[in-house]
Every structure is written in C-alpha cells, then in structure tokens.
Amino acid sequence: MRPASPDSTTELLQRARQLAGFTLAELAAELNQQLPADLQKDKGTVGQLLELALGASAGSKAEPDFPHLGVELKTIPIDRSGKPLESTYVCVAPMTGAALQRWEDSWVCRKLQHVLWVPVLAERGIPLAQRMIGRAFLWQPSAEQQQLLRQDWEELMDLLALGGLAQIKGSHGKVLQLRPKGANSQALTRAIGAGGEPVQALPRGFYLKTSFTSQLLQLTD
C-alpha cells in the first residue's frame, strides 16, 4: 500500500512523528519493501523509504519532495548523542547552465526553504535494518541562517562559475560546502575550466556541514 500524500504540513509532521522509534526494518515491513543489507549500493535507500512512508511525490525531480506543501524531506543520520554523523546532501551543484542564477532561484535556496528533518540513529555499528527513526521536525531557515547559506552559496558559485573549480576545498564555506558527489569517481560531467573552456570534472554537490545541522538538531523542540 502506498500512503497518500499529506494535505498539510501539520499532517505531514504528525505522520513523520508517528514513525519515531520504529526501525527501518519495521517500516520497510509495514510498507512491504525490501531493505538491502547495507547502503553500499544505494545511499538513497533510507530517504526513499521515508518518502514512500510519508507519501512524497516528487521523487528525485527538481522540486520539493512535497511539491504542494513546498516541503523538502531530509533524513539525517545521527549518533546516540544526537550529533549528525555526516554532512547533509542538498542538491547537485550546477557545473554549467546556472548562468545568472541568483540565490533566490538556486536549488539550494529552494530546497532549504522548508525542510522536514527526519533524524535516523545510524551509528556505524548498527545494521541498517536496526537503525531507528528519530523525532522529525520542520525547519525554515531563520534570517540569519538564510544569510549564512546565501553567503556561502554565492562564494562557491563564484568559484564554480569563474573557473575556480580546482580551488574549491571542503573547507570553503561556513555552513555549506561543495564536494564531489557520489562514490563513483569514474563518472565525469561537463564543467568549466579556468580559462572558460569546457572540461570534464567530477560532479559536485552542495552539502550542509555537520556543524550547521547539529545546531538545527539542538534547536528542535
């Protein structure tokens, strides 16, 4: 059975909170889904399972997971003390074709306008099936957080657009970082070289740094 999409953010939050305390195996069983042994092959399994459970409709399209609510779903692996275990993937970085893009139009901005965060207890020692879903919470960036995100995005996009790809390190940016995406280091994509010439490069993605997401987790109600 595929659960219907929620009608309101309140309903979405309620439904997400009902999942708290259940393990991924229990959720998968409820949804008649097969859970892989680990995330080696597909890192997106957990997110897809929750999307299914909550009735997200957008899939991997370039719109929020709940388009009618404008809410994006993000799972965030945390440890027992509630600290994020890894940076959070936001979206793929536009290596080309983002000309004249402004912060307000960027995927990063749009994806982060309204987020339903679903923490998952996912310490390395816990098998995927036994990983437990935590308490979900809705988040909208404060003016200050928005400003931080925007600054980083602009700095990173400047580097990206003006051929500074090679200079970009994970340490760039306070809250947002740009780094190679995916485990497969063979797949290259089109990018812009230092002189404006087309080059091939590893695809990059925007990620929220753990220092930022751990603040969000602490501030949750």
Place this chain on the structure above:
Amino acid sequence: MTIQLLPPQLANQIAAGEVVERPASVIKELVENSLDAGATEIQIDVEKGGSKLLRVRDNGSGIAKDQLTLALSRHATSKIHDFADLAKIVSLGFRGEALASISSVSRLTLTSRPAKQESAWQAMAEGRDMAVQIKPAAHPVGTSIEVLDLFFNTPARRRFLKSDKTEFSHIDELVKRLALSRYDVSWTLTHNGQLVRQLKAVTDDAGKQKRLAQLCGRSFAQSACYVESQYEQMRLSGWVLPAACCTAQLQVQYCYVNGRMMRDKLLNHAIRQAYADALAPEALPAFVLYLDLEPEQVDVNVHPAKHEVRFHQARLVHDFVYSALTNVLSQVEAAEFPLIADPTPDAETTQAHSAPAYYAASGIRSHQPSPAQFRSSAVPAGQVAMPGSYQPAGQRSGIQHWPASVQEIPPVVPVQAESETQQAPTGSLLLSSTELLLTHQQQVYLLDIPASISGLLSQQLVPSVALLLPERLRLEPAEISLLTAHASPLSQMGFDLVLSNQLMIIRAVPQLLQGVPLATVLPLWWSQWQEPLALPQLWRQLLQLVLQRQWLAATTLLQYQAALFQQPELWHAVPIDLSMSRQQLQEQVQ
C-alpha cells in the same frame, strides 16, 4: 640609511614605473585625458616609434592658465573630488598622476587654451622639484601635449624600448583600440610625418560597420555577429566571431567596460565559455564587445594602468556576458547546421545566416523571481497536534498510543528557581537523597521529598520533552496489561508512549526525566506497581526511584519545584520534637 621624503621628481619617476611602460602607455594616458576633456578630434603624431616625439592634440575643453601648474603636479585632477566620486568613476582617468609621471621621465610641454581664454599658455616642469614654468603660446581651443625624449633621464627604461617599428606598432594597436571605443571622435595618427590612420567621426550603424572593417579587418566585420543584450542595469553590445570563423591566429580581442579598454580575465572566461565545444582546439575567440553597467558596480581603482577592474557582482556580470554570447553563437551554429536546427527555424535565425553581421538581439529580459510554488504557508515547527488527534483510527493495527496530555513546550525551562525567594528555605538540610530537614514557624520538620513533590506535580501540567531519539523497550505480556491499565495517568505525567505488539516506544517523557537512563528506570518503576495506582502514587514511586538511585539530584528537583516551600499543606513531613533534646542539652550544660 636615514628615512627621508623623496624629492617630487623621484616620486613621480617611481609612479611612472607603473604607468609609463613604453611610448604607447604615454599615448594611452594622454588620449584618455583628451577624451575626458570632451574632445571630438584627436590627432596623434609620433616620431621614431615615440622615443623622439609623442604629441597628442585635441579640441577638448582645455586647461585655464591658472590651472596649468596644478595640471603638472602629482595627485592633482579635475576628474574626481571626493571619495564618493571614486566609488563611481565615470571618467577614464582619475588618479591624477599621469602628467606628473610622464613629465618626470621626459621633456613634456603642455599647451592649452580653453574657449573662454583669449590666448594659449604653455607649461613645462623641470628639475628635481618639478618646478613649473609658464609662458604664452599660440594654440587653437583645446590642448596639445608634447612629449620629447621619453626616458632620457631613466636610461634603464630606455634600454627596454624595442625598435621604432615595434614601439609604433604598439601605438597603432592602442589607437585602434581607442578608436573602437569612441566612434563619435575623429582620429588621426601619423608616424614620422606620414599619415597612418585617419578615421572620421561616425554615428550611424553603417559608419560604425565601416570603422569596424577599417580597424579589425574586412573578414571580421563580415563574419562577426552583432550582439546586443540587456539585463537589468547591464548592457552588452558589439561583435563576436562565430566559432567556425575563429582561427589559431590571434584576431581581435577587444573588450570595453564602460568605454574603458580592458583585458579582463573574468570577461575572457565568460567569452570562452560561450563558445563551449564549438571552438576548434587551437582556435581563439575573436570579439569586440562593449559592456556598460552602472559605475558603482565596477571598481576601477585596482590596477594603475586600469587594465583590470573588479565587478561587485562578478558572477552576475560573467553569467550575463556568457548568456548573451551563447544565445547569439548558438543561433549562428543552428543556422550553419540545419540538420540539428529547429525544424521550424524562426525568421531571425534564417536572416542571420544570409546577412553579414546580423543584428540578433538576444532575449534575456529582466529578472523574474522564482515561481511561488516553493512558498507555502508556514506551520511553526514547534506546533504539535493536539493530544488524541494524533492517530487516525485504525491506521496502524496493533498500536496503542497514549500521547502526552500536555502541549509540548520548549525544553529550555531553566532548572534554576524563578526567583531567590523560591529557593529552599535557609537552614534546610538534605539528610539523604529523599529526606529534607527544614524549619517552618520555629518548628523543625523532616520532609519526604518524593511524597511531597508528587503531590505538587499531580496538580500541574508537567512539561514534557520529546526525545530526538525515542527509546524502545521490549515488554512482557504482564507489563503490557499493567501499562495499558495506567495509560491515562501516564499520559498526564507527560509520557508519550506507543505500544506496537511487544514493543514500547517512548517518544516523550516528563521534563525532569531528561538525561535519565529511561531503559533502566522505567521497567524498574513499573515493576513496583502491585495494584492500580493513582497519579500521585505514580509520581512518588518514580521520584523515589530516580532520587534514590541518584539519577536525579534532590537539590535539582527542589529547585525545579521550589513552589513546594510556599505550600506547606502539600508537605509530607513530620515535626521533630526537640523538647527531649533541649532537656538533655540543659542537663549537660548544668
């Protein structure tokens, strides 16, 4: 060596080192002055590649007699006056050091006559202190500057000069670039008395096209595409050569920002990017492009010779140039390869192919904000559903849900007492983890903390904390029935418990259990329930347990529930009879 102020001439020579590299740089500075003075006719005379003579004559506004001395001084300019002007440079020059610098490394004479002045005057600066001498001269309205024997007093620089021919080719190249920046100015260039270039001022498109052909070559003028594009306050116009016509040989690469010649990395990057894959590996882009934007958006004060600028919105400028050129270049490509062209080519594209240097206004228009679909009504993140309404009936079989009866409130309730008066009374003494000795109306009491506070808590809406990571407990069937029987008081206490088959999920707990090892405490707690218990008993047993095992400090609890001290009627306390002790004490003393 002692520290001393540099003599003016030496200071100017140092400045000249940056700005005056070769004869062509002198011409650049002088012509920019002429243009800033509003000249419409500029004549440039060169002898021996400029090493012997450089002369720029214009019909600009001229310099009044009493200003001539200042004109040759360093840091003197009519172009800007205050810092605000520096932020929005509209003139080509502004540093106020060109003439002083040039005059420090050559024999420079400045002859000028403003329209309002009867006659012309000539000024020249000489010697270590660059003293300026002024004498009358004959000259039409405008200014002439004659630079003789460039680098005569700086032999090292002079040795760097190449042959006359090479130096003149630099000047010619420069005049080309300048002439492309101002079509409305007539230009004349001579070398050793021979006319090299003569360009009449033009205003119409045909005239511009003609000047383009004269300066950049007929083939460029014929094959280049005209670009005109506007985006907000930025405007790009000019010509760009389609990739198919680009060769490995450097053709024209001229870029102007607000009329200023530029070799800007950022713009070159954008231009190269626009060609994308269409450009053959060795081929070089060719273009004459004019970018105009608001002066506040450009910082010109970056490089002494102003070859580089800084854009305040670098990426936006870059992307605008890139987009505008991509539009034009891709239209040309589509026209050249009809197979991949749109099945219904629009008239503009077709026309583009047939007409040389066609005018294709690219379609970037003003910025549209993102569609509103991402905006949605905000529900405060903290807002939680009312208890009981949580669980759509029958949606999840086998699950019972006893949500906390209290609205969740932010967990940041200060553990400290609200005010000093709410503290435990002075003279109270903690006897054990559950017993407090205190005085009340000259009477000493022994107080049972769990029993007393449970009374207080039973009357309250106890704050509940939701757990980021819920706790999971496996239950025995007996425990399940026990807990089910107590669902209502548990919910009142602030517990949010979900029972799913044999599994108990704890999602929220009373705030005072925050940080307590729930998986240990709770089973211990309910193992003590022998019979159905009411709310106060449940609280008392729970407090007893966490205080005794020291999971919660009595002082913390008492601070947290300091209201207890104002409500003696809730105390479970016994007065301590001190009469016996007093009597014994008296006997001992006597």
